[in-house]
Amino acid sequence: CVCACVCVCACACESGLCGTSAPETVVPSSVPQPKDDFQEELVIRPLHSGDIYASFQFRTLWDTDFMRENKVSHYRLFPKSLGQVISKFSVRELHISFTQGYWRTMQWGQPFIPSPPGAELWVWFQDSVTDVDATWKELTNVLSGIFCASLNFIDSTNTVQPSASFKPLGIGNVTDHSFLRYATLPREIVCTENLTPWKKLLPCGSKAGLAVLLKSEKLFHSSFHSQAVHIRSVCQDWQCKTTSWELRQTVNSVFDLHNSGQAKREWSLFKMFSRTLTEACPLASSSKLYIDITDNPQVSTSLLSQAVVLGDRRTFSVYDLTQETTFGSVRSLNLLIRWKSNEGEMLRPLLHAERYVAGYGLQTGEIHTLMYNNHPYRSFPVLLLDSVPWYLRLYIHTLSVTSKGKDNKPSYIHYEPSKDRVKPHLLEMLIQLPPNSVTEVTVQFERALLKWTEYPPDPNHGFYVGSSVISSLVPSTVAMDTNSTRERPLFSSFFPCKEESSYFVRIYTEPLLVNLPTPDFSMPYNVICLTCTVVAVGYGSLYNLLTRSFQIEEPNPGLAKRIANVIRKMRGVPPL
Amino acid sequence: MLALLMLNILAYMTPNPDKTQIIIHLLSVISQNSAGQFFSSGHTNNWAVLVCTSRFWFNYRHVANTLSVYRSVKRLGIPDSHIVLMLADDMACNHRNPKPATVFSHKNMELNVYGDDVEVDYRGYEVTVENFLRVLTGRLPPSTPRSKRLLSDDRSNILIYLTGHGGNGFLKFQDSEEISNVELADAFEQMWQKRRYNELLFIIDTCQGASMYERFYSPNIMALASSQVGEDSLSHQPDLAIGVHLMDRYTFYMLEFLEDIHPASKTNMNDLFKVCPKSQCVSTPGHRTDLFLRDPGSVLITDFFGSVRKVELTMDAINLTDPIKQMEENPVNGEEQKEVYSYADQLPVSEIIHQKPKQKDWHPPDGFILGLWTLILLVFFKTYGIKHLKHIF
Numbered sequence: 001c002v003c004a005c006v007c008v009c010a011c012a013c014e015s016g017l018c019g020t021s022a023p024e025t026v027v028p029s030s031v032p033q034p035k036d037d038f039q040e041e042l043v044i045r046p047l048h049s050g051d052i053y054a055s056f057q058f059r060t061l062w063d064t065d066f067m068r069e070n071k072v073s074h075y076r077l078f079p080k081s082l083g084q085v086i087s088k089f090s091v092r093e094l095h096i097s098f099t100q101g102y103w104r105t106m107q108w109g110q111p112f113i114p115s116p117p118g119a120e121l122w123v124w125f126q127d128s129v130t131d132v133d134a135t136w137k138e139l140t141n142v143l144s145g146i147f148c149a150s151l152n153f154i155d156s157t158n159t160v161q162p163s164a165s166f167k168p169l170g171i172g173n174v175t176d177h178s179f180l181r182y183a184t185l186p187r188e189i190v191c192t193e194n195l196t197p198w199k200k201l202l203p204c205g206s207k208a209g210l211a212v213l214l215k216s217e218k219l220f221h222s223s224f225h226s227q228a229v230h231i232r233s234v235c236q237d238w239q240c241k242t243t244s245w246e247l248r249q250t251v252n253s254v255f256d257l258h259n260s261g262q263a264k265r266e267w268s269l270f271k272m273f274s275r276t277l278t279e280a281c282p283l284a285s286s287s288k289l290y291i292d293i294t295d296n297p298q299v300s301t302s303l304l305s306q307a308v309v310l311g312d313r314r315t316f317s318v319y320d321l322t323q324e325t326t327f328g329s330v331r332s333l334n335l336l337i338r339w340k341s342n343e344g345e346m347l348r349p350l351l352h353a354e355r356y357v358a359g360y361g362l363q364t365g366e367i368h369t370l371m372y373n374n375h376p377y378r379s380f381p382v383l384l385l386d387s388v389p390w391y392l393r394l395y396i397h398t399l400s401v402t403s404k405g406k407d408n409k410p411s412y413i414h415y416e417p418s419k420d421r422v423k424p425h426l427l428e429m430l431i432q433l434p435p436n437s438v439t440e441v442t443v444q445f446e447r448a449l450l451k452w453t454e455y456p457p458d459p460n461h462g463f464y465v466g467s468s469v470i471s472s473l474v475p476s477t478v479a480m481d482t483n484s485t486r487e488r489p490l491f492s493s494f495f496p497c498k499e500e501s502s503y504f505v506r507i508y509t510e511p512l513l514v515n516l517p518t519p520d521f522s523m524p525y526n527v528i529c530l531t532c533t534v535v536a537v538g539y540g541s542l543y544n545l546l547t548r549s550f551q552i553e554e555p556n557p558g559l560a561k562r563i564a565n566v567i568r569k570m571r572g573v574p575p576l
Numbered sequence: 577m578l579a580l581l582m583l584n585i586l587a588y589m590t591p592n593p594d595k596t597q598i599i600i601h602l603l604s605v606i607s608q609n610s611a612g613q614f615f616s617s618g619h620t621n622n623w624a625v626l627v628c629t630s631r632f633w634f635n636y637r638h639v640a641n642t643l644s645v646y647r648s649v650k651r652l653g654i655p656d657s658h659i660v661l662m663l664a665d666d667m668a669c670n671h672r673n674p675k676p677a678t679v680f681s682h683k684n685m686e687l688n689v690y691g692d693d694v695e696v697d698y699r700g701y702e703v704t705v706e707n708f709l710r711v712l713t714g715r716l717p718p719s720t721p722r723s724k725r726l727l728s729d730d731r732s733n734i735l736i737y738l739t740g741h742g743g744n745g746f747l748k749f750q751d752s753e754e755i756s757n758v759e760l761a762d763a764f765e766q767m768w769q770k771r772r773y774n775e776l777l778f779i780i781d782t783c784q785g786a787s788m789y790e791r792f793y794s795p796n797i798m799a800l801a802s803s804q805v806g807e808d809s810l811s812h813q814p815d816l817a818i819g820v821h822l823m824d825r826y827t828f829y830m831l832e833f834l835e836d837i838h839p840a841s842k843t844n845m846n847d848l849f850k851v852c853p854k855s856q857c858v859s860t861p862g863h864r865t866d867l868f869l870r871d872p873g874s875v876l877i878t879d880f881f882g883s884v885r886k887v888e889l890t891m892d893a894i895n896l897t898d899p900i901k902q903m904e905e906n907p908v909n910g911e912e913q914k915e916v917y918s919y920a921d922q923l924p925v926s927e928i929i930h931q932k933p934k935q936k937d938w939h940p941p942d943g944f945i946l947g948l949w950t951l952i953l954l955v956f957f958k959t960y961g962i963k964h965l966k967h968i969f
Contacts, residue, residue: 145722148695153702189669192692193694198694217678221675240918241917242919459703504922
């Protein structure tokens with residue numbers, strides 16, 4: 001009966017009849033809630049090597065302000081655990097990714113969302129944070145609980161503060177790099193225990209929409225699997241007077257047909273994911289499936305669209321899952337594509353990088369980073385970020401950058417030397433890559449001897465050095481779309497585009513695995529046993545020889561003789 | 577019976593108007609007592625700490641052991657937030673696993689104990705003796721997330737399961753350190769003194785496992801082990817496709833036993849003691865119940881493996897607080913000039929180059945040169961006298 005009274009009063013107020021003040025308890029439905037929006041999409045792209053690249057993106061947009069005084073309390077589509085992380089640690093941008101496998105740029109092209117092997121976390125904090133390092137430490141611990149990963153191993157020995165790379169991907173004019181922190185854990189594995197909490201962050205979970213395809217037995221049986229969470233502020237419309245928070249959850253996987261026993265060049269959704277699509281997520285405003293048919297133009301479908309992504313214009317066949325007609329009479333969508341021989345050349349990626357360790361022995365070595373510029377006549381600048389752990393002592397005076405055999409002086413070098421057991425090396429260089437060339441960056445290092453408690457339980461596996469990050473503005477063959485509207489498909493709107501003639505790309509090299517001089521941990525036990533035996537046998541024998549003396553001892557006489565001796569003693573007669 | 581007698585006595589002793597009130601009060605007390613007898617054990621929540629301490633691919637069976645107990649415990653009702661799962665190595669997504677994201681318990685591959693909904697709290701290098709003892713005693717750094725903490729109280733029943741390689745009096749963690757039975761007993765005593773458990777069930781599946789519970793001295797602990805001192809616990813069967821032994825015998829038969837338990841079953845601990853006799857296990861499983869107050873025959877399996885949802889009956893009325901007042905949204909002022917935001921430039925080449933000031937060659941300061949020449953001239957004239965000035969100019 002309380003509800004009825006309040007409703008009547010509200011109606012009366014609107015019509016101007018209510019003279020009293022507003023009631024004490026405000027009805028929630030009369031206050032407009034911040035608008036949030038959820039979109040999901042899946043892009044499937046057959047690659048020239050015969051593999052299939054599937055990229056899921058789930059985006060939640062929310063018009064709210066996490067930084068205001070009274071805390072946000074009503075969460076609808078945006079997950080509460082991440083919202084609390086943003087407001088508690090004053091996060092401006094957060095990017096975390098978990099990857100298994102290495103992206104092979106020369107065979108697969110460029111990914112939509114790049115990520116290095118292992119776990120990578122980079123965060124921009126707000127200007128209001130006073131102690132960034134302490135906040136960073138707490139943030140990594142909280143994220144390790146949310147994603148079930150051992151992110152608590154991120155500490156000052158593997159965190160760096162890049163001075164020019166990793167500019168914010170969202171709205172921002174301030175670029176004071178003291179609020180940026182970057183760390184990687186190349187050893188981190190990703191398995192179902194990381195996918196489970198990741199799926200629970202989605203509004204529909206894994207029960208409806210495109211997320212039903214995320215089955216761990218198929219996803220982890222792939223050549224490359226990467227799942228990431230990206231949080232940033234974006235413009236709400238093209239005028240960009242107001243901002244909203246964007247949460248993107250992405251999964252990128254490359255499935256190897258030949259590995260799973262399929263010799264023919266055909267694939268279907270069921271073969272890749274062991275599930276078909278039955279409905280869109282009811283909470284999604286758009287749910288689309290894009291198939292890249294640029295290389296297979298004979299495919300006949302009803303709906304086609306074109307998009308410019310990664311400097312190339314691609315044609316996609318679009319299936320809208322919010323329409324009932326997409327599913328047909330069987331209420332399920334399964335796509336099958338068969339393609340013939342390898343027609344045409346793959347568009348060669350313009351930027352490509354490799355890294356390896358040269359040298360022999362356990363004392364010294366050399367890190368070589370090679371960057372390939374495959375453009376026939378244009379040169380472009382790249383920013384190389386290298387973070388090397390402290391136990392590889394870099395000799396920076398041996399740093400050399402050569403292109404086509406000649407010395408190539410970088411226009412910007414930033415180097416922070418390491419401190420033993422405190423912080424790693426940081427090397428950032430802005431290098432201009434000449435057209436159609438290979439640029440080689442070499443630096444020599446020496447391996448340190450760790451204290452015996454610092455070795456992990458399996459030290460003979462080796463120690464990982466995180467991937468180098470190469471950020472670049474690569475010239476584009478077609479004009480890029482600089483208009484940031486919401487109607488663009490998600491896969492083409494991840495990196496902001498400022499000019500039409502080039503697009504931003506970030507590539508990661510391989511992580512390195514180096515062996516440090518490792519003691520034999522079974523040695524102390526064996527040494528102690530052997531030494532103690534030798535000491536006991538040798539010293540004991542010597543001691544006996546020097547100090548042992550022999551005495552003659554009479555055997556013990558029998559009972560009768562003893563009694564006779566006693567009697568003779570009493571008589572005063574010498575014993576027997 | 578006693579209550580009814582008391583009721584009759586009181587009915588004669590008190591005046592009439594209060595009689596009905598006292599009768600009603602006594603009746604409610606009786607009904608609460610019978611409700612109390614319905615829930616016979618003293619615990620209100622359940623926790624589980626499941627630890628696998630072995631690293632490397634050939635110790636697949638230890639991870640399978642722990643995951644099968646995890647699976648049973650989850651199936652019987654304990655939620656992920658009340659389970660602390662520690663796995664020292666990753667077998668499911670290991671590159672040597674021919675079937676990724678799966679861990680099987682039997683070579684017929686019908687039961688994937690890893691499943692699709694698993695949350696591992698401590699994994700890889702985090703599984704150390706120090707972290708294990710900190711979880712048990714609750715002495716964790718303040719920034720540890722909730723999922724990594726054992727937030728038990730004095731009405732919690734805790735199940736602790738350990739598996740790995742062990743010996744007489746110790747359990748090996750990750751091939752680099754050990755925990756001894758004395759340390760474990762002391763940790764449990766710390767838990768008892770801090771009132772962190774009501775009853776504790778300790779199960780261990782290692783070689784010579786009975787040595788690990790020999791030194792316990794805190795009350796309310798029941799312990800089970802897969803083998804006696806001097807005996808080795810053996811593994812069940814190898815699988816030729818995966819290439820390693822899939823599970824240990826004791827946990828395999830315990831899993832078979834637990835698969836028949838459902839949340840409402842009345843099986844008690846005596847049945848658990850009979851799991852895996854010497855004919856199946858080759859080793860002799862042992863148990864210890866002298867520290868436990870209740871009779872093991874009255875302890876249900878679900879007291880430790882399942883989750884209790886306690887219902888407390890109350891007859892009091894509770895006043896609800898006033899509803900939360902919603903914050904009013906500030907009305908958007910259309911005439912206010914808002915600043916236009918823009919995306920940051922991802923690679924501003926000129927800005928980056930000019931970030932560092934250009935290196936100029938170092939020159940000594942200007943006044944210094946002048947002062948130096950003045951000093952030289954002064955010294956010269958002092959030495960040789962002013963009359964030589966005309967020779968210079």
